[in-house]
Amino acid sequence: MAITRCPKCAKSISDKHKQCPHCGSNISELNDEQVLQLQREQRIKKRQMFMNHSFLALILFLGGFFCLYFLQPQEESLQWYAYTIAIGVGCIWYLINRIILVSLNYLNAYSTVLQQVSGLMARCYQTSKSNKLCN
Numbered sequence: 569m570a571i572t573r574c575p576k577c578a579k580s581i582s583d584k585h586k587q588c589p590h591c592g593s594n595i596s597e598l599n600d601e602q603v604l605q606l607q608r609e610q611r612i613k614k615r616q617m618f619m620n621h622s623f624l625a626l627i628l629f630l631g632g633f634f635c636l637y638f639l640q641p642q643e644e645s646l647q648w649y650a651y652t653i654a655i656g657v658g659c660i661w662y663l664i665n666r667i668i669l670v671s672l673n674y675l676n677a678y679s680t681v682l683q684q685v686s687g688l689m690a691r692c693y694q695t696s697k698s699n700k701l702c703n
């Protein structure tokens with residue numbers, strides 16, 4: 569029994585399941601094409617979420633920066649702390665999201681390469697087997 573992911577809700581399930589216990593979608597009815605399509609949609613959704621987060625972080629960072637620059641609150645006043653914290657949090661949050669997005673890209677590229685290599689190996693194996701049969 570191996571653990572895979574439900575192509576619809578992405579929760580961990582056993583590959584013996586015909587139906588996802590979490591979202592109830594019928595996995596056995598999906599063909600490879602549909603599973604790939606759903607995985608692609610999930611990846612895009614995930615990317616979109618991190619993009620939104622990094623956008624919000626950027627707004628927080630810029631907002632804090634502009635307030636500090638234009639309003640010029642007294643140093644170590646409540647506003648000054650609020651803007652400084654906004655800048656710090658926005659900056660860190662933005663960086664974290666960028667790192668996640670970059671690593672997501674790497675993971676995608678990595679799994680694509682793995683799929684191609686394993687497909688190639690399977691084809692080589694098939695050819696060598698049929699060659700042996702011919703001989």
Ligand SMILES: [Zn+2]
Nearest residue numbers: 574577588591
């Ligand atoms: Zn599910």
